[in-house]
Amino acid sequence: MNRILAALLAGALFGVGLVIGGMTDPDVVLGFLDVAGEWNPTLLCVMLGATGTTAIAFRFVLRRDRPVFDADFHLPTYTLVDRDLVVGAVVFGVGWGLAGYCPAPVLVGAAGGAWTAWVFVPAMLLGAVLQRAVLKRRAVSPA
Amino acid sequence: MASWQAGLLGGVLIGIAATLLLLLNGRIAGVSGITFNAALQRNPRGESAWRWAFLAGLMIAGGIAMRATGQVALSPAPFAVVAVAGLLVGYGTRLGGGCTSGHGVCGIGRMSKRSLVATVLFVASGMATVFVLRHVAGAA
Numbered sequence: 001m002n003r004i005l006a007a008l009l010a011g012a013l014f015g016v017g018l019v020i021g022g023m024t025d026p027d028v029v030l031g032f033l034d035v036a037g038e039w040n041p042t043l044l045c046v047m048l049g050a051t052g053t054t055a056i057a058f059r060f061v062l063r064r065d066r067p068v069f070d071a072d073f074h075l076p077t078y079t080l081v082d083r084d085l086v087v088g089a090v091v092f093g094v095g096w097g098l099a100g101y102c103p104a105p106v107l108v109g110a111a112g113g114a115w116t117a118w119v120f121v122p123a124m125l126l127g128a129v130l131q132r133a134v135l136k137r138r139a140v141s142p143a
Numbered sequence: 144m145a146s147w148q149a150g151l152l153g154g155v156l157i158g159i160a161a162t163l164l165l166l167l168n169g170r171i172a173g174v175s176g177i178t179f180n181a182a183l184q185r186n187p188r189g190e191s192a193w194r195w196a197f198l199a200g201l202m203i204a205g206g207i208a209m210r211a212t213g214q215v216a217l218s219p220a221p222f223a224v225v226a227v228a229g230l231l232v233g234y235g236t237r238l239g240g241g242c243t244s245g246h247g248v249c250g251i252g253r254m255s256k257r258s259l260v261a262t263v264l265f266v267a268s269g270m271a272t273v274f275v276l277r278h279v280a281g282a283a
Contacts, residue, residue, distance in 0.1 A: 013200075015203075022153065092268075127229060128183060
């Protein structure tokens with residue numbers, strides 16, 4: 001129960017932060033990506049605020065033996081910069097630049113009633129399903 | 144409040160949210176991973192519950208905040224482009240193992256080299272895409 005309430009609280013704070021920071025407005029996001037136009041630095045401020053906070057706070061948190069409500073920290077263990085990471089990040093960036101949506105803000109947009117988010121979210125889930133299907137094929141017949 | 148101040152405040156709240164999830168549950172607040180794991184994977188019961196709770200908190204509180212501040216903004220892209228963009232974001236975040244929250248906010252906070260590379264790449268590729276759309280193809 002504690003874990004569920006903790007996740008609910010973290011999600012709520014995350015969602016409110018996105019709205020206050022202006023990240024749920026695709027025009028603000030695209031304005032940041034448009035370096036050759038009227039550049040909007042808001043997203044840079046959000047990233048600085050967020051990574052500044054995590055860069056300091058995570059150090060203290062990860063000094064603990066374990067998290068409060070679990071026996072271990074669940075951190076990614078894979079450290080290699082490989083082709084999948086590079087291709088995936090570039091493909092994600094193209095989609096991000098086309099619509100001004102990434103996964104967290106678009107979920108908030110869908111809940112708040114932005115109809116373009118209702119187009120984007122099912123397409124995003126379909127994209128993830130496609131990726132999984134390709135992954136399975138690759139596992140069966142290595143190239 | 145100027146937009147850069149609001150951005151900074153919003154960012155700090157996001158950072159605190161990610162810190163809480165790590166401190167309390169030992170989990171990374173990567174929204175693409177949480178979403179796809181909850182919606183598309185078969186997990187043991189307890190493994191799904193916290194993910195759905197995070198998403199419920201994100202959507203309910205975020206949706207209310209969006210309504211309260213009167214900023215239900217739409218994507219300026221046409222319908223078909225929004226759909227293609229969604230496909231690419233879903234495919235790319237799964238292949239690359241994260242999005243702006245997992246790689247950007249949490250990965251950089253952990254000083255992960257993979258996340259730093261991913262963040263630089265998706266910001267650069269997003270900028271290149273907007274450049275081509277607006278300044279080469281002449282879209283709005």
